[in-house]
Amino acid sequence: MRTYMTAFLLWAWAAHCADAMTLLRGKEVSRRERNLETLKRSKRGWMWKQFFLQEEYTGTDYQYIGKLHSDMDRGDGAVMYVLTGEGAGTVFVIDANSGDLHATRSLDREEKPSYTLRAQAVNKKNGQPLEPETEFIVKLHDINDNEPKFEKEVYTASVPERSHIGTSVIQVTAHDADDEMFGLSAKLVYSISQGHPYFSVESNTGIIRTALGPSDMDREQREHYQVVIEAKDMAGQRGGLTGSTIVNITLTDVNDNPPQFAQSVYQFSVPELSEPGTEVGQVRALDADIGPNAEMDYTVVGGDGLDVFSVTADKTTQNGILSVRKPLDYEKKKSYTLQVQVRNTHPDPRFVSVDAKDLTTVRINVEDVDEPPRFERPSYVMEVKEDAAVGTAIGSVSAVDQDARRNPVKYTIDRHTDVDRIFNVHAGNGSIFLQKPLDREDLAWHNISVIAAEFNNPQQTSRVPVYIRVLDVNDNPPALASFYETFVCENAKSGQKIQTITAVDQDEPSGGHRFFFMLAPESSVKANFSVRDNGDNTAGIYTRRTGFRRAQKSTHLVAVVISDSDSPMMSSTGTLTVRVCTCDRDGNMEMCSAEALSGTAGLSTGALVAILLCVLILLLIVVLFAALKRQKKKEPLIISKEDVRDNVVSYNDEGGGEEDTQAFDIGALRHPEVMEESSKLRRDVVPSDPPYPPPPLRRTAVTSRDNSDVRNFITQRVQEHDSSPVAPPYDSLATYAYEGEGSVAESLSSLGSGSSESPHDYSYLNEWGPRFRKLADMYGADEIEWDS
Numbered sequence: 001m002r003t004y005m006t007a008f009l010l011w012a013w014a015a016h017c018a019d020a021m022t023l024l025r026g027k028e029v030s031r032r033e034r035n036l037e038t039l040k041r042s043k044r045g046w047m048w049k050q051f052f053l054q055e056e057y058t059g060t061d062y063q064y065i066g067k068l069h070s071d072m073d074r075g076d077g078a079v080m081y082v083l084t085g086e087g088a089g090t091v092f093v094i095d096a097n098s099g100d101l102h103a104t105r106s107l108d109r110e111e112k113p114s115y116t117l118r119a120q121a122v123n124k125k126n127g128q129p130l131e132p133e134t135e136f137i138v139k140l141h142d143i144n145d146n147e148p149k150f151e152k153e154v155y156t157a158s159v160p161e162r163s164h165i166g167t168s169v170i171q172v173t174a175h176d177a178d179d180e181m182f183g184l185s186a187k188l189v190y191s192i193s194q195g196h197p198y199f200s201v202e203s204n205t206g207i208i209r210t211a212l213g214p215s216d217m218d219r220e221q222r223e224h225y226q227v228v229i230e231a232k233d234m235a236g237q238r239g240g241l242t243g244s245t246i247v248n249i250t251l252t253d254v255n256d257n258p259p260q261f262a263q264s265v266y267q268f269s270v271p272e273l274s275e276p277g278t279e280v281g282q283v284r285a286l287d288a289d290i291g292p293n294a295e296m297d298y299t300v301v302g303g304d305g306l307d308v309f310s311v312t313a314d315k316t317t318q319n320g321i322l323s324v325r326k327p328l329d330y331e332k333k334k335s336y337t338l339q340v341q342v343r344n345t346h347p348d349p350r351f352v353s354v355d356a357k358d359l360t361t362v363r364i365n366v367e368d369v370d371e372p373p374r375f376e377r378p379s380y381v382m383e384v385k386e387d388a389a390v391g392t393a394i395g396s397v398s399a400v401d402q403d404a405r406r407n408p409v410k411y412t413i414d415r416h417t418d419v420d421r422i423f424n425v426h427a428g429n430g431s432i433f434l435q436k437p438l439d440r441e442d443l444a445w446h447n448i449s450v451i452a453a454e455f456n457n458p459q460q461t462s463r464v465p466v467y468i469r470v471l472d473v474n475d476n477p478p479a480l481a482s483f484y485e486t487f488v489c490e491n492a493k494s495g496q497k498i499q500t501i502t503a504v505d506q507d508e509p510s511g512g513h514r515f516f517f518m519l520a521p522e523s524s525v526k527a528n529f530s531v532r533d534n535g536d537n538t539a540g541i542y543t544r545r546t547g548f549r550r551a552q553k554s555t556h557l558v559a560v561v562i563s564d565s566d567s568p569m570m571s572s573t574g575t576l577t578v579r580v581c582t583c584d585r586d587g588n589m590e591m592c593s594a595e596a597l598s599g600t601a602g603l604s605t606g607a608l609v610a611i612l613l614c615v616l617i618l619l620l621i622v623v624l625f626a627a628l629k630r631q632k633k634k635e636p637l638i639i640s641k642e643d644v645r646d647n648v649v650s651y652n653d654e655g656g657g658e659e660d661t662q663a664f665d666i667g668a669l670r671h672p673e674v675m676e677e678s679s680k681l682r683r684d685v686v687p688s689d690p691p692y693p694p695p696p697l698r699r700t701a702v703t704s705r706d707n708s709d710v711r712n713f714i715t716q717r718v719q720e721h722d723s724s725p726v727a728p729p730y731d732s733l734a735t736y737a738y739e740g741e742g743s744v745a746e747s748l749s750s751l752g753s754g755s756s757e758s759p760h761d762y763s764y765l766n767e768w769g770p771r772f773r774k775l776a777d778m779y780g781a782d783e784i785e786w787d788s
């Protein structure tokens, strides 16, 4: 039993090894050999691993593949063969009894190169497998049934014209579906069947190259080529299959052609008044190249209009555009001849010389145009003396018609520039005349426009500015620069300068002003003052004597003659007002004569208005006071004359101080200085306590000049009121009665006599507190007169 098992295993190993060997040998083993082997193997059992079958069988009957045979089959018909796997029963059929394998139809290797099938021998009677199932492969044997195919039907390629021979253009590739590993069915060779002699193809790579030299590959002669390339299998041998493709080859442009003018002579005409920049015409040069290789530059290189015309290339058409560069004048030059050159912008020195150019001649005729007259000068400046007589010719303008016919010219003045019609122009010869008198001091320049028109064609006009300068004539006398009003001190010394004067003159002499000053004859006799010319257009007024007396003569008038240096010499007399004033030691004016002060002749209207305003305000205050007094009538300020005398101080302030605006207008009575002073000390309040005990009363009549006691009395009272914190507000009325120190005649006062019927003059000092002192300071005590 063990021996039998070993023998079987050995057999199985050996069989397997043999199969492996067969497989290893693979493709090198020829079909016939393999068939022999299979045949050999089939005798030994289920040992068929591969069957080979020719593709593309064309016979009508089933194609025989091979025979399956089992060792179990003894030919007694007890064995049945069963086939399963790819295509079993359809593509492949087996004779169940004989084991003959057939293909039912033609097969294509390129569609499916092999089929895997399984076979089994079974007992016909009970269907029991006699052997394990065995797998085998049916391989299709390749024949050259596919032609080479190119990747594209049409290729497009380009190569620069004038390329060297053998320049690579493009590579084309074809593929063959047949078995590359077996035979030559897929071995391709390329050839060119159309495109000779310009191109060639490398037979093994499919690279297309140029086949002619640069001179024959000229884009300007032929641009497009259609090349046909063939690929042949079987290494190009007879019987091989062929595929083909079209290659469209375009030659690209290189700059191998210089531009050339289409015409050797061009003729244009242009109107003479064409503005610079106007197009005259276009010249055209041709270039066989295209694109940037056909771009060109034009230049005017010669002729008599070298700087009069210019030429530029039109970027789109590449034409040369001629245009006017400088103004043309038919009357001066009627035609021009130019030499215009053209050359490529981007020349390619490999093909054409860099200097390659072409020339053409351009004739340009200038056409006559009816032109307006033209003034000889762009502007005119004329001068006329301001005293020139009406009718004087100032100057002349001149314009000439530019046309060949030289039409006569008519001149007019643009009246918008000479509204007052001061000037006139001679229509025929352009002379400008004065029509009205001039005044330089009024207007120094008259800037007018003169129009020149063609006599026959008034539309043709041109204008020119004429600047007329009015020259100065000494027609204005100098005068004092201002109204001089000065003063001389009573204590002035002789030879003392009291004023410096200067003068003005409306004229404007070219050398500047030079004024001379001297005393007028009327002031020279018994002269009290002298004039000293400083030589610089100023003069000093000096006293000539001492002892001016206000009382004697309060105002002196000094007449001064001022003259200029021009010819004719002009002069005028100016008068200074000199007042006589009292001065302090330092010569500061203290008091001038009332006459002089009151003189309002020299006052300006502004001052007058100010004065009027002052008066008005004063009136207002007075009216206010009247109103105030009426309001307080119930309790009159001074109840009776008796009271006035007996009560030294009568306070009658019932108002609410400054807050009480109803009572009376404090504003009108306010004195800023006092306000400030008093506010530091106190607020205006109604005193709660009775004021200071009234000072002792003394009654006396003041008759003598010596009244220092009066002064003391007043000073004392004022001080009391100023310093007392309980004193009445500053705007209260304080009444003082003083009767003196007594006299030998006892009391002479009317108070004492009690006769109240006789009229009394109580000219006591009544004043608002501090003001009182001021007034008292101002006037010496001897100036105040006290009534007895």
Ligand SMILES: *[C@@H]1O[C@H](CO)[C@@H](O)[C@H](O)[C@H]1NC(C)=O
Residues within 6 Å of the ligand: 154, 155, 156, 224, 226, 248
């Ligand atoms: C190739 O060239 C032919 C003839 O010049 C033309 O008719 C065809 O359209 C071209 N094909 C391509 C893809 O350019």
Ligand SMILES: *[C@@H]1O[C@H](CO)[C@@H](O)[C@H](O)[C@H]1NC(C)=O
Residues within 6 Å of the ligand: 393, 396, 426, 429, 430, 431
């Ligand atoms: C122009 O004509 C006027 C009048 O005949 C004459 O007075 C004047 O001198 C002429 N002017 C010129 C420039 O000839």
Ligand SMILES: *[C@@H]1O[C@H](CO)[C@@H](O)[C@H](O)[C@H]1NC(C)=O
Residues within 6 Å of the ligand: 445, 446, 447, 467
């Ligand atoms: C007239 O022309 C002169 C010179 O150009 C110039 O100085 C002056 O200001 C001008 N006067 C007027 C009124 O235009």
Ligand SMILES: *[C@@H]1O[C@H](CO)[C@@H](O)[C@H](O)[C@H]1NC(C)=O
Residues within 6 Å of the ligand: 522, 523, 524, 525, 526, 527, 528, 552, 553, 556
């Ligand atoms: C000079 O002053 C005297 C007296 O003050 C006077 O009489 C005389 O007219 C004055 N002279 C002149 C020229 O005014």
